[in-house]
Amino acid sequence: MAAWSNVLNATSVTNIVIAGLGGQGVLKASGIVADAAFRCGMDVKKAEVHGMSQRGGSVASDIRFGRMVLSPMVPPGEARFLVVISPDQVENNRWQLAPGGVLITPDQIDERKLKNRKSINVALLGVLSTHLEIPLDAWLAAINANLAERLRPVNLEAFQVGRDAARSSQ
């Protein structure tokens, strides 16, 4: 727990938006982020809209964490991180990003390094993880808890691909 104390002491709320198309694992990715933050003892809220999302349309999910979170929705233009899984969804989601915010997109990953390209959502979380003070073991626990056993190895590897890609570009 000692390593997490700097997270717990943070008073501001971290706002993250994950966007993409239905079927790309937007909600799965946001579930992992929310779970990882929850495991650090932070207040966490996650908001999204279900229903039509399975039909290939635009999907976005908001995650907010900190000492105390009020609204579950990231206010317009206040996302510190915008993770977009589908390249064609960057422009219509850019308005969510705060000035100076971080945009994370698939072109930051060498997809050839992924055993299964469907794990790009978790690879992008690997990139995101290098910007956040959530410790690695919370991330790994969240990935394991949110994915079926047979999907874990490929996604844990994808997460590492994302972390390595972010480190080599920093």
Next chain:
Amino acid sequence: MNRSLLSGDEAVALGALHAGISIGAGYPGTPSTEILEAFAALGGRAQWSPNEKVALEVAIGAAYAGARSIVTMKHVGLNVAADPLFTVAYTGVTGALVVVSADDPGMASSQNEQDNRRYAVAAGIPMLEPSDSQEAYDFTRRAVELSELWQVPILLRLTTRVCHSMTIVEDSPPASAPAEPRYERDTRRRVMIPSNARPAHRRLREKLAAAALWNESSDLNRRVGESTELGIITSGISFVHAREAAPGVAILKLGLTYPLPVERIRAFAASVARAVVIEEGDPYLAESLRAQGITVEAKPEAFRFGELNVDRVRRILAGDHTPEPAPPPGKPPQLCPGCPHRVAFGALRDLGCIVAGDIGCYTLGVLPPFEALDTCVCMGASIGVGLGLRHALPPAEARKVVSVIGDSTFIHSGITGLVEAVYNRPATGHVVIILDNGTTAMTGLQEHPGTGRSLHHLPAGRVVIEDIVHSLGIEDVHVVDPWSSPDAFRNQVAHALEAGDVSVIIARRDCLLAAGRIKAYERAIARDGGLEQCVERD
């Protein structure tokens, strides 16, 4: 005490379990669907009914027997269930009855954004409005307690952002079980002939008066902040938006929003220089308070539309009337590649049909590349609307009218439309296409009576759609696989249009997303009755 990160729907399910609810019924509808699925996953007894009216009636019967029951639906589902709702308010209940209405302001996945707080007033049913998952859990439990205390049904009114947002929930020890259900005859209270209903209405008003008095000092309503300048009166999800948009102001956060704690609100409004009501949807609170002579500011009309968020609340408080920036449009949803409905809509487009549509994935037939849907009103409306078009249009156009309805929707409320087609047959006949993809697809692949499997995907009685159609005396009935030959399907429709009879074409092929699961359920049932089924859901 466990802490967990739950959606509002999951929190209602956990609350229901811990409140000792012994039966949950409902019909799938975004954003309510996950409540019963989660309740079942927790070990609760949950079942899908053919529609919301039947689900409520089942829950009423259970509550008459002394059990604790819950019924779940989306906002428009309560329209279907409105008939029993208004009268169970009169009869009251012996056990507990919680009616969950999941409203969809902003219409993320709905055909209207009606505000079901109006139903609480219209039917005379006390209403609780949680603002996050913790309150969804707590208020479900309180709803059961209050239903038993006042012997009335309780409306638990949720909205999309409460249902589908995940927030932290701390649970509490389960309630003691209710007394074992047993029947006690009480015809004066339960048989609503006029001579019994007249005193029943008076009893209801007495119960509501007692509830209103109780609510004046209830812990379900609370004040946050001691400012004497700006005071906000709010409820539900609007509370968290308001708290973030205006830190440091005074907020009166209402939990039991019908009957309102009028004197408490009056005192709050008098304690601040400026009292503003922050609410999504209709100006229900503002109108109610003004009718009581309480001076409050209401939001401008522009904020009746869509969801509120932190930014919109800031605008309301600042009196900012400048146009709101519209977010760039995203990619609209569409029928999946390989969806069997694609064949049907390709045929209807090619044949130039006037298509009376219905509620489900196939409503997406209105979008390119098909643009082959002409109407969509409510569940089951395709058949009645198609018949009306046939009656009113000149014969040359009437002959092009087709009604298109899904399997789950047909069972929900299409059957009576088909009865109408037989009884008041248009001069040109009619063509009804039932798109049977073996699941309730749009809401997330739920079972229904036509699949022959229960909510838990275990064996259940099966209603055979073509048997229903035949039983009405309709002779021209065809069951076809549209995917096997799109040409043959188109010819089939063309032939039916020319025949001038009442024709029903059942286009049967499993939803592409559901097909694998359906096979797995059936394999598990064949193996061991489905008891050891292990279907991975992502």
